[in-house]
Amino acid sequence: MQARAPLVIFLTVVVLDGETVYTGRFIRNIHRWAAQLMVLTVLLHMARVFFTASYKKPREFNWLVGLGLLVITLALSFTGYLLPWDQLAYWAITIGSNIANSPRELTDAIGITKFFDPGGFQKRLLLGANFVGQDSLIRFYVLHVFVLPLALVTLLGVHFWRIRKDGGLARPEDPMGGLAEWGGERRTVFQPLASKTYGLMALVKGKRPPVNRGPENTVMSWPHLFWAELAVFMVTVAITLTLSFYWDAPLKELANPAIPENPAKAPWYFLGLQELVSYSAFMGGVLIPVIVLVGLALIPFLDRRAGGEGVWFGTPGEESTFWQSLFFALAVTLGMLAFTVNFGWLRNWFPHIHQLWIIAINPGSLLVLIFAGWSLLILKRKDSVRLAAVSLFVCFLVSFTLLTYFATVHRGPNWQFYWWPSQWPLH
Amino acid sequence: MKDPSRIYRWVLLLASLITVAYLVGAAVQENYLAQWKGIQRQYRNLLEDKATDDRGRELLAKFRIEMKQASIPALGSVDRCVTCHNGIDDPAAARLPGLSVWPGREGRNYAP
Numbered sequence: 310m311q312a313r314a315p316l317v318i319f320l321t322v323v324v325l326d327g328e329t330v331y332t333g334r335f336i337r338n339i340h341r342w343a344a345q346l347m348v349l350t351v352l353l354h355m356a357r358v359f360f361t362a363s364y365k366k367p368r369e370f371n372w373l374v375g376l377g378l379l380v381i382t383l384a385l386s387f388t389g390y391l392l393p394w395d396q397l398a399y400w401a402i403t404i405g406s407n408i409a410n411s412p413r414e415l416t417d418a419i420g421i422t423k424f425f426d427p428g429g430f431q432k433r434l435l436l437g438a439n440f441v442g443q444d445s446l447i448r449f450y451v452l453h454v455f456v457l458p459l460a461l462v463t464l465l466g467v468h469f470w471r472i473r474k475d476g477g478l479a480r481p482e483d484p485m486g487g488l489a490e491w492g493g494e495r496r497t498v499f500q501p502l503a504s505k506t507y508g509l510m511a512l513v514k515g516k517r518p519p520v521n522r523g524p525e526n527t528v529m530s531w532p533h534l535f536w537a538e539l540a541v542f543m544v545t546v547a548i549t550l551t552l553s554f555y556w557d558a559p560l561k562e563l564a565n566p567a568i569p570e571n572p573a574k575a576p577w578y579f580l581g582l583q584e585l586v587s588y589s590a591f592m593g594g595v596l597i598p599v600i601v602l603v604g605l606a607l608i609p610f611l612d613r614r615a616g617g618e619g620v621w622f623g624t625p626g627e628e629s630t631f632w633q634s635l636f637f638a639l640a641v642t643l644g645m646l647a648f649t650v651n652f653g654w655l656r657n658w659f660p661h662i663h664q665l666w667i668i669a670i671n672p673g674s675l676l677v678l679i680f681a682g683w684s685l686l687i688l689k690r691k692d693s694v695r696l697a698a699v700s701l702f703v704c705f706l707v708s709f710t711l712l713t714y715f716a717t718v719h720r721g722p723n724w725q726f727y728w729w730p731s732q733w734p735l736h
Numbered sequence: 737m738k739d740p741s742r743i744y745r746w747v748l749l750l751a752s753l754i755t756v757a758y759l760v761g762a763a764v765q766e767n768y769l770a771q772w773k774g775i776q777r778q779y780r781n782l783l784e785d786k787a788t789d790d791r792g793r794e795l796l797a798k799f800r801i802e803m804k805q806a807s808i809p810a811l812g813s814v815d816r817c818v819t820c821h822n823g824i825d826d827p828a829a830a831r832l833p834g835l836s837v838w839p840g841r842e843g844r845n846y847a848p
Contacts, residue, residue, distance in 0.1 A: 316812065320813070536741040537744045
């Protein structure tokens with residue numbers, strides 16, 4: 310029976326999909342769409358926190374917790390991707406685990422893989438074997454339903470708790486200076502003395518606790534915040550149900566290690582990485598993701614000047630830096646892709662070149678260098694770490710989006726360029 | 737005094753109505769619009785038309801609109817083809833109009 314476990318799992322998904330289980334397909338669609346939307350929403354949330362400068366003191370720690378949650382979200386989605394055990398799942402995870410194997414490009418190039426093989430170790434740790442098989446399936450399953458949810462819930466708890474601990478959501482300094490606007494009127498609420506520490510009672514003028522009003526320019530969580538949150542929650546549910554009603558989650562044939570999918574593509578949020586891996590496995594699979602994660606983690610510790618918290622593009626010059634960086638990154642990334650597709654790269658020009666050259670100089674590493682140079686230029690000209698961070702963050706967002714789009718739409722069999730999937734050769 | 741949370745309550749109402757609509761839609765789709773149910777209803781209508789003798793009446797009485805499957809424990813597998821291919825174990829069905837021919841493949845004859 311054990312040997313048939315993957316088959317049984319696949320058949321279970323078929324049953325779920327095949328209208329044998331009551332509303333099974335609808336529920337599977339909801340699961341699939343919710344997972345995709347969650348990855349998207351986490352990225353959008355990170356962009357919002359960044360562009361409203363909400364990571365600044367005292368919220369640096371919560372920014373790091375958020376990054377941890379981003380990684381867990383990707384890991385949850387990735388482990389769930391394998392579980393249907395169809396061809397799509399099997400080859401996507403094969404690609405994903407090969408990305409984990411990519412340090413080997415470097416260790417192979419300098420000839421030390423025999424003694425030191427972190428890539429092979431990572432891949433075996435992930436898969437429990439050298440290939441995607443039953444050991445991987447049980448590993449991914451336990452990670453997906455137990456380990457990662459536990460980590461997610463724990464970190465979520467910390468994330469929400471820190472919001473209160475850090476003094477609520479990031480917002481501008483009380484812009485009305487003790488006045489509050491409520492129902493179209495401005496009223497004096499409270500002017501704290503700098504020399505005094507206040508208990509809650511002291512914050513309230515008059516004989517009764519204020520109705521609908523608190524100290525500073527704030528309103529009560531109930532009903533104001535809760536109505537808004539409930540509305541956003543239901544809108545999310547409505548969007549998920551709409552997508553699930555009209556677009557079915559994919560299910561291909563039973564996974565078959567003997568028949569590779571061509572092209573085999575990773576889940577969409579890793580396709581940008583897969584494009585970079587196609588230039589150099591080490592650069593795209595190890596160094597660039599590490600640079601991006603470390604760079605994101607360092608933002609609040611490099612950009613330490615207060616100001617602009619809780620306001621979109623809150624410091625002077627941010628909006629123009631945003632647009633300049635957007636067009637700069639668009640032009641550079643598109644130019645790099647067009648060049649690579651049309652003219653190839655070092656291996657095409659010098660077939661016998663040492664692999665180390667390609668690891669060092671490839672479209673991915675050049676993009677990183679150009680973006681870093683652009684950010685340093687902004688830093689020098691504007692003398693603002695925040696603006697340098699904005700330019701780098703925009704470059705990251707633009708290239709991530711473009712590379713993801715490019716690998717999704719324009720890469721066909723053997724990772725060749727095609728304008729549309731309809732032009733792929735039949736095989 | 738205008739309540740600032742009013743807009744959110746309207747959004748909440750609208751999103752909730754959309755959600756309920758899709759839930760009802762999914763239930764309707766599942767219970768009434770499933771393709772195999774339509775096919776089985778058609779087949780039952782055929783059986784009703786043909787239930788002129790004892791055997792026909794017996795076939796009609798036995799027929800339930802349900803998911804039908806052949807279980808093959810040796811292979812750890814089940815086949816649900818018969819859910820739609822209703823007349824497959826009934827030689828008489830081969831001569832029924834609309835059954836011996838696959839929809840869209842009228843040129844081919846599946847009669848034995």
